[in-house]
Amino acid sequence: MPRLSDLPLSLRATLKLYRWRRLGNRAWARLARPLGECRVAICSTAGMVEPGQPPYDSSVKGGDFSYRVIDGETAVASLIDSHRSAAYDHAGIERDANLAFPLDRLRELAAAGRIGSVAPRHLSFMGSITAPNRLLRRSAPEAAALLVADQVDIVLLVPV
């Protein structure tokens, strides 16, 4: 398991000094049906885009707070890593995007009846957002509403 002490000093300092927003103890959700009937979506911060979608923009001050909808039918091999962060190794994701956007695995689980279905729409964000207010006020509620409309039961959050 990577520990903070293993990371480069500059990244460690950023992570240590950053004012993290704590979610705290809220009224958390519970599954309303058995897993075998649940619809599952992915929400990843690996900055993946579909062919033809605009890449994320690393020059946005405070971080690019936009998001992309990844179609549930999209071929995983066609996804493009547009996250420019040097804080992590991109080689694995470039070889197999399932590493951060495991649509193929969800399809297998649905085919095996372990989950009910793969959601029709999934969410891609770019991480490294240091000023999250626009994300919290604009992008995130909008993106969450898409999943509610699609009657999603479970979201796997995959930060990188």
Add this chain to the structure above:
Amino acid sequence: MLEERGIVTCSITALPEITAKVAPPRTLAVPYPLGYPLGAPGDPGLQSRIIEAALTLCEGEPATEPVAFVA
């Protein structure tokens, strides 16, 4: 954002020390480098086991303590 709309979530994280600062309701801590949240490229078996572990957490009660994934 999702949980208050009735959607159950599980975070798959390689840096539980940082995820703990945010304190989401379900955290699966994976022993892999940053950039490798589902273990290894081209290893569908391992990727599936990690997802299975995350789904199992979704079936259970929320807890702010991370649960370690053991390969």
